[in-house]
Amino acid sequence: MRKIILAGNWKMYKTQAEALEFLEGFKPNAEDAPENREVVLCVPFTALSDLSKNLHGSRIRLGAQNIHWEEAGAYTGEISGPMLTEIGVRYVIIGHSERRQYFGETDETVNLRLKAAQKYGLIPILCVGETKEQRAANETESHILGQLEKDLVDIDQTQLVIAYEPIWAIGTGETCEPDEANRVIGLIRSKLDNKEVTIQYGGSVKPDNIDELMAQPEIDGVLVGGASLTPDSWGKIVNYRA
Numbered sequence: 001m002r003k004i005i006l007a008g009n010w011k012m013y014k015t016q017a018e019a020l021e022f023l024e025g026f027k028p029n030a031e032d033a034p035e036n037r038e039v040v041l042c043v044p045f046t047a048l049s050d051l052s053k054n055l056h057g058s059r060i061r062l063g064a065q066n067i068h069w070e071e072a073g074a075y076t077g078e079i080s081g082p083m084l085t086e087i088g089v090r091y092v093i094i095g096h097s098e099r100r101q102y103f104g105e106t107d108e109t110v111n112l113r114l115k116a117a118q119k120y121g122l123i124p125i126l127c128v129g130e131t132k133e134q135r136a137a138n139e140t141e142s143h144i145l146g147q148l149e150k151d152l153v154d155i156d157q158t159q160l161v162i163a164y165e166p167i168w169a170i171g172t173g174e175t176c177e178p179d180e181a182n183r184v185i186g187l188i189r190s191k192l193d194n195k196e197v198t199i200q201y202g203g204s205v206k207p208d209n210i211d212e213l214m215a216q217p218e219i220d221g222v223l224v225g226g227a228s229l230t231p232d233s234w235g236k237i238v239n240y241r242a
């Protein structure tokens with residue numbers, strides 16, 4: 001069954017102290033949300049351990065923002081599956097457009113990271129999406145389907161979340177129209193072997209557009225950057241009106 005998953009991606013924001021302060025403010029909002037909604041926070045590595053210790057008995061799940069494909073080794077700046085699972089991490093974002101754009105992530109390395117996540121029992125949140133130029137050139141579909149074809153080689157689609165994030169909508173305030181996000185997500189679903197994969201929308205999701213986005217039949221959740229950084233706006237998003 002398709003699961004509703006609302007995930008915040010804090011990117012490179014919040015120290016440990018700021019993360020704990022956020023948690024104090026957000027916990028009551030999370031507990032108010034309907035039980036069928038999975039609430040996830042993908043936070044910087046430095047905040048994972050402290051948050052994990054403070055999440056016992058809570059329904060909030062922890063996510064990371066990267067994973068290396070090796071179990072250990074000389075890979076300065078990387079993090080491994082066992083390091084994440086040891087502290088209670090359940091989800092990991094892979095292939096975010098910022099990783100692809102600034103850190104040389106390719107479909108090949110995305111595929112390796114996806115395999116590693118699944119090997120260690122983590123649920124990957126695979127990000128795909130087109131640039132403004134690709135959209136203008138009518139290449140949205142071919143680009144995304146090309147990403148999926150390479151990224152998903154030998155990936156178990158029963159342990160997978162996909163986030164459709166049009167790059168032009170990330171952090172710009174320019175949200176993809178809900179019916180257009182629904183159309184693209186429907187297209188992604190049509191190409192998957194497992195039609196029950198949770199597929200999220202991401203890109204300038206805010207408290208004032210979450211209801212309309214979540215009312216779309218193909219959208220199973222959201223991946224949220226900026227609006228997941230304050231307990232108030234993230235609380236409103238996880239408590240969207242069904």
Ligand SMILES: O=C[C@H](O)COP(=O)(O)O
Nearest residue numbers: 009170171203204225226
């Ligand atoms: O991972 C989240 C996305 O990059 C969306 O970020 P945003 O909500 O700040 O536009």
